[in-house]
Amino acid sequence: MDILVLLQLIVSSSLMYAAPLIFTALGGTFSERSGVVNIGLEGIMVMGAFMSAVFNLLMFDTFGGLTPWLGLLAGGLIGVLFSLIHAVATINLRADHIVSGTVINLAAPALAVFLTKIIFDAAQTGPLARSFGRSNILGLQNIPVIGPIFFENTSGPAYLGILVAGIAWVVLFKTRFGLRLRSVGEHPQAAETLGINVLRFKYYGVMISGLLGGIGGAIQAQAIHNEFGILTVAGQGFIAMAAMIFGKWNPLGAMGAAVFFGFAQSLSRVGSYIPVIQDIPNIWLQVLPYLLTILILVGLIGRSEAPKKLGITYIKGN
Amino acid sequence: MVQSEKVIEMIGITKKFGEFKANDNIHLDVKKGEIHALLGENGAGKSTLMNMLSGLLTPTSGQIRVNGQDVSISSPNVANDLGIGMVHQHFMLVEKFSVTENIVLGKEEHRFGFMDKDTANKQVQELSDRYGLSVDPKKLVENITVGMQQRVEILKTLYRGADILIFDEPTGVLTPQEIQELMSIMRKLVSEGKSIILITHKLDEIKQVADRCTVIRRGKSIDTVNVRETSQQELADMMVGRSVSFTVDKKPAEPKEAVLKVENLTVKESRGYDAVKNVSFEVKAGEVLGIAGVDGNGQSQLISAITGLMKSASGKITLNGKNITNKKPRMITESGLGHIPEDRHKFGLVLPMTLEENIALQTYYQKPFSNHGFLNYKEIKSYAKKLIEEFDVRTPSEVHSASSLSGGNQQKAIIAREIARDPDFLIAAQPTRGLDVGAIEYIHKRLVEQRDKGRAVLLMSYELDEIMNVSDRIAVMYDGRIIAVVDAKETTEQELGLLMAGVDKNRASAETVTAE
Numbered sequence: 137m138d139i140l141v142l143l144q145l146i147v148s149s150s151l152m153y154a155a156p157l158i159f160t161a162l163g164g165t166f167s168e169r170s171g172v173v174n175i176g177l178e179g180i181m182v183m184g185a186f187m188s189a190v191f192n193l194l195m196f197d198t199f200g201g202l203t204p205w206l207g208l209l210a211g212g213l214i215g216v217l218f219s220l221i222h223a224v225a226t227i228n229l230r231a232d233h234i235v236s237g238t239v240i241n242l243a244a245p246a247l248a249v250f251l252t253k254i255i256f257d258a259a260q261t262g263p264l265a266r267s268f269g270r271s272n273i274l275g276l277q278n279i280p281v282i283g284p285i286f287f288e289n290t291s292g293p294a295y296l297g298i299l300v301a302g303i304a305w306v307v308l309f310k311t312r313f314g315l316r317l318r319s320v321g322e323h324p325q326a327a328e329t330l331g332i333n334v335l336r337f338k339y340y341g342v343m344i345s346g347l348l349g350g351i352g353g354a355i356q357a358q359a360i361h362n363e364f365g366i367l368t369v370a371g372q373g374f375i376a377m378a379a380m381i382f383g384k385w386n387p388l389g390a391m392g393a394a395v396f397f398g399f400a401q402s403l404s405r406v407g408s409y410i411p412v413i414q415d416i417p418n419i420w421l422q423v424l425p426y427l428l429t430i431l432i433l434v435g436l437i438g439r440s441e442a443p444k445k446l447g448i449t450y451i452k453g454n
Numbered sequence: 455m456v457q458s459e460k461v462i463e464m465i466g467i468t469k470k471f472g473e474f475k476a477n478d479n480i481h482l483d484v485k486k487g488e489i490h491a492l493l494g495e496n497g498a499g500k501s502t503l504m505n506m507l508s509g510l511l512t513p514t515s516g517q518i519r520v521n522g523q524d525v526s527i528s529s530p531n532v533a534n535d536l537g538i539g540m541v542h543q544h545f546m547l548v549e550k551f552s553v554t555e556n557i558v559l560g561k562e563e564h565r566f567g568f569m570d571k572d573t574a575n576k577q578v579q580e581l582s583d584r585y586g587l588s589v590d591p592k593k594l595v596e597n598i599t600v601g602m603q604q605r606v607e608i609l610k611t612l613y614r615g616a617d618i619l620i621f622d623e624p625t626g627v628l629t630p631q632e633i634q635e636l637m638s639i640m641r642k643l644v645s646e647g648k649s650i651i652l653i654t655h656k657l658d659e660i661k662q663v664a665d666r667c668t669v670i671r672r673g674k675s676i677d678t679v680n681v682r683e684t685s686q687q688e689l690a691d692m693m694v695g696r697s698v699s700f701t702v703d704k705k706p707a708e709p710k711e712a713v714l715k716v717e718n719l720t721v722k723e724s725r726g727y728d729a730v731k732n733v734s735f736e737v738k739a740g741e742v743l744g745i746a747g748v749d750g751n752g753q754s755q756l757i758s759a760i761t762g763l764m765k766s767a768s769g770k771i772t773l774n775g776k777n778i779t780n781k782k783p784r785m786i787t788e789s790g791l792g793h794i795p796e797d798r799h800k801f802g803l804v805l806p807m808t809l810e811e812n813i814a815l816q817t818y819y820q821k822p823f824s825n826h827g828f829l830n831y832k833e834i835k836s837y838a839k840k841l842i843e844e845f846d847v848r849t850p851s852e853v854h855s856a857s858s859l860s861g862g863n864q865q866k867a868i869i870a871r872e873i874a875r876d877p878d879f880l881i882a883a884q885p886t887r888g889l890d891v892g893a894i895e896y897i898h899k900r901l902v903e904q905r906d907k908g909r910a911v912l913l914m915s916y917e918l919d920e921i922m923n924v925s926d927r928i929a930v931m932y933d934g935r936i937i938a939v940v941d942a943k944e945t946t947e948q949e950l951g952l953l954m955a956g957v958d959k960n961r962a963s964a965e966t967v968t969a970e
Binding site for chain 2: 310311312313315316318319322323325326327328329330331332441444
């Protein structure tokens with residue numbers, strides 16, 4: 137195969153798999169920077185995926201080509217709603233963050249499949265009306281060499297994710313909002329004594345994570361699986377959290393890590409075109425992303441720079 | 455108007471938590487331009503009172519006036535607007551933020567929500583110059599000294615335009631030199647027209663800087679006195695409610711053979727650096743060896759290594775002639791060690807368990823407390839009752855949880871457990887941290903009593919007074935090393951202070967002499 141074509145294939149397929157991870161990892165970053173662990177992102181992605189699939193099938197006649205993009209919003213909104221459960225449980229009711237997240241992870245797939253059954257009378261939605269497909273990015277595909285590799289026939293949502301990662305970085309590190317959000321995750325008492333409403337900022341963090349996690353799920357359904365079923369998300373939320381940790385709770389780092397995990401996932405698809413890798417049995421390539429997740433988490437946790445008060449419930453006046 | 459010179463008036467303040475009255479009809483007034491000390495034992499209600507001034511709590515009843523106006527301080531923002539700022543005991547600083555970011559947080563310079571770092575840095579620098587509080591605006595807080603962290607805390611209040619500054623136990627973590635610096639900062643602030651409330655239980659600090667002093671005992675205000683006309687003894691008696699003695703009465707030590715020997719000990723922290731570096735010393739029967747030093751110079755790790763809680767990387771520790779290097783804690787304990795740990799909540803007690811269970815914690819597996827793996831609660835109970843009586847642990851009963859006791863009584867329970875086993879070697883790490891004069895007096899007596907019985911005592915403390923009062927010899931730790939061992943009778947606070955700051959022995963003695 138021509139090297140240019142091969143590179144284009146690897147890049148575009150890595151980006152396609154990376155797109156949901158980028159959004160969800162960014163979401164996790166916001167939640168955890170405010171001090172709330174959100175392992176419920178897996179469940180939130182499931183709800184986002186489900187909602188976008190339903191929206192896609194039911195609203196295509198109204199919105200036509202815009203449907204998948206609007207589907208992202210639908211997924212994001214349901215994500216916010218679901219994240220509110222986590223917010224109320226952990227911030228107001230002082231539940232353990234892991235327990236609350238686990239409840240969401242158990243409840244979301246059950247609820248989504250149940251509703252799918254009611255609406256479509258099957259465990260899956262079946263093929264969506266319109267998926268993202270592949271697109272050229274803003275005319276950049278005309279740049280020689282680089283253009284075709286990176287910007288031609290590639291994943292639109294991934295580039296949206298990269299843009300959002302940049303915005304997220306600016307918001308976290310260059311704005312007043314970001315400074316306050318981070319202060320709440322690092323030292324909530326200090327923030328409180330300076331008149332910052334700690335609980336409100338934790339809500340912001342969790343809700344942003346719901347929005348971005350829901351969008352991540354919506355991309356998973358509309359760009360990769362082209363349907364919704366129980367296997368649509370299958371661990372992507374956890375991989376996204378690994379990307380967040382690998383990226384040291386920094387939006388740009390999380391985005392980079394997400395692209396790396398996207399590459400790992402794409403290998404099982406495009407590996408057969410790459411010399412050396414094509415000799416590895418496909419099952420190993422399919423296992424690879426999960427294996428990498430475990431290895432990275434084992435290797436990094438503890439040494440990585442987590443927000444100081446991550447996972448610790450804030451009680452006013454204590 | 456007479457009223458206007460009072461910047462703060464708290465009139466008949468009562469604060470209830472459930473049925474418990476933390477503050478009971480307290481009166482306090484602070485005049486403009488004075489340093490007003492608020493003196494009281496731990497748990498007397500000082501912090502509760504101040505939290506009502508800084509907006510973290512609201513009073514159940516009573517009236518607060520600021521500059522003659524009735525106010526209701528419902529949030530930290532309101533306190534802030536009234537010009538009240540608090541310098542917290544445990545610094546309220548985000549370690550990963552820069553000095554400037556910490557100072558401006560919550561009141562940031564911004565353009566359309568974007569941080570304006572240059573203006574903020576400039577403002578902080580100006581403020582720092584104006585009040586002589588030298589800080590490095592761009593440095594991360596985790597990389598600056600404790601003294602500078604405190605200056606950042608002070609600048610935080612000044613940045614918000616505070617005229618009334620509350621200092622909550624500000625000297626606990628400072629070296630003697632840093633304490634002197636802080637005192638002159640406080641005087642400078644007052645000369646600039648600020649008013650200061652100084653919360654403390656250290657009498658010499660009150661004598662040094664305060665103009666007036668309000669004493670609080672068990673939630674009630676006892677009296678407000680002019681500091682110049684009141685002696686330390688009078689202040690202490692008012693605070694505790696009975697006559698207390700400051701110095702420990704003790705005979706000269708009669709040291710005998712070495713009980714604990716530490717040779718070339720090195721201890722590595724989990725992150726890989728050497729926390730204790732090639733340390734050698736011994737503790738003899740019938741003496742108290744004090745270990746002085748600023749927090750974080752390897753004292754904790756040294757004790758962890760001796761007690762078997764941390765591994766030694768190299769070197770040898772001998773107790774009663776037995777090599778205990780890297781042995782299991784129980785084996786070390788059984789070789790004759792008693793340990794009053796530095797953190798009584800983490801290592802001293804199992805807080806949710808009952809007092810009797812806590813008292814049996816070191817011996818529960820032995821007869822008569824245990825029989826073929828079953829606990830004999832009858833024996834445990836009677837043993838616990840005996841110790842509670844003997845060591846004057848104030849508790850409603852032996853089956854109350856350890857967490858329900860006050861700090862002083864928790865500590866007494868630990869001391870009872872450790873001393874009653876009659877160990878040849880007793881380690882007391884920060885045994886009076888956060889305790890009031892009455893409890894401190896009691897604990898010091900018990901330590902000296904052990905010494906007089908011919909036991910070896912190792913006392914680790916960050917409090918110089920305590921070290922100088924109780925010890926016979928003093929080893930000073932700096933940067934993981936013991937840099938000097940001095941005779942407690944011959945040294946001075948100043949010399950120890952210099953040693954603790956890493957100045958070598960010869961220079962420290964020389965500087966002390968010239969200063970005098």
